[in-house]
Amino acid sequence: MLPVEPTRTSILLTCEHAGNTVPPQYRPLFEPHAGLLATHRGYDLGALHLAQTMAEQLGVPLLTTDISRLLVEANRSLHHRHLFSIVTRGLPRQQKEQILQEHYLPHRQMVTAAVQERVDRQWRVVHVAVHSFTPVLEGQVRGAEVGLLYDPTRPGEAGFCRAWRGSLEVALPELRVRMNYPYRGKADGLTTALRRQFADVQYIGIELEVNQRMVTPWDRFRSRWKTSWPVATGGGTEPWTLDSDPDL
Numbered sequence: 471m472l473p474v475e476p477t478r479t480s481i482l483l484t485c486e487h488a489g490n491t492v493p494p495q496y497r498p499l500f501e502p503h504a505g506l507l508a509t510h511r512g513y514d515l516g517a518l519h520l521a522q523t524m525a526e527q528l529g530v531p532l533l534t535t536d537i538s539r540l541l542v543e544a545n546r547s548l549h550h551r552h553l554f555s556i557v558t559r560g561l562p563r564q565q566k567e568q569i570l571q572e573h574y575l576p577h578r579q580m581v582t583a584a585v586q587e588r589v590d591r592q593w594r595v596v597h598v599a600v601h602s603f604t605p606v607l608e609g610q611v612r613g614a615e616v617g618l619l620y621d622p623t624r625p626g627e628a629g630f631c632r633a634w635r636g637s638l639e640v641a642l643p644e645l646r647v648r649m650n651y652p653y654r655g656k657a658d659g660l661t662t663a664l665r666r667q668f669a670d671v672q673y674i675g676i677e678l679e680v681n682q683r684m685v686t687p688w689d690r691f692r693s694r695w696k697t698s699w700p701v702a703t704g705g706g707t708e709p710w711t712l713d714s715d716p717d718l
């Protein structure tokens with residue numbers, strides 16, 4: 471059966487790399503790697519602050535997990551070879567299973583349930599997963615401040631990102647905004663997993679990637695950042711008119 475044309479659109483924000491928390495029982499494992507936890511390898515610097523700002527300004531829900539990606543990588547699938555990091559990949563199977571049950575599956579299930587709940591109401595979900603990336607990786611300077619990651623074969627995502635890039639360039643002309651940069655939107659991740667469950671008319675999954683160089687001066691952009699949204703969301707005329715969900 472084809473999905474029903476949605477009656478309205480609901481925005482949902484998530485942050486998979488919000489923090490670098492390591493639960494007490496795993497802390498001894500991290501003693502030799504304490505320095506790593508504070509870097510981009512431990513979490514996405516500034517991403518939580520940005521996601522909270524957006525959630526506040528837009529009046530939409532934000533779902534986060536603050537467990538360090540060095541314990542388990544919340545934005546990788548169960549089969550991915552980097553699901554566990556150099557710190558945890560050598561753990562016994564049973565312990566890994568416990569980490570998945572306690573610190574990986576709850577976030578994914580919560581996000582999936584939130585999408586499903588809205589789809590069941592025949593709403594279209596715009597899910598923005600907020601991330602940040604390191605300005606220099608392996609000696610390569612990244613050539614953008616903002617990346618919008620999406621699946622180019624999904625018309626809803628392509629249209630949304632085109633509109634958002636255009637309005638970002640107007641609101642924040644000093645930023646370089648690039649599509650599917652510094653990663654491909656179709657690569658393994660939470661949005662990619664959700665696309666398999668939900669059709670284009672039901673679900674738009676975007677990863678917003680912001681250069682960590684922006685973390686400190688971010689406050690400067692707060693108000694103008696907000697102005698990019700109504701345009702990106704169609705100015706009230708497109709099917710993704712901005713709506714908050716007081717009842718969810």
Ligand SMILES: [Zn+2]
Pocket residue numbers: 486487514545600601602
């Ligand atoms: Zn991330």
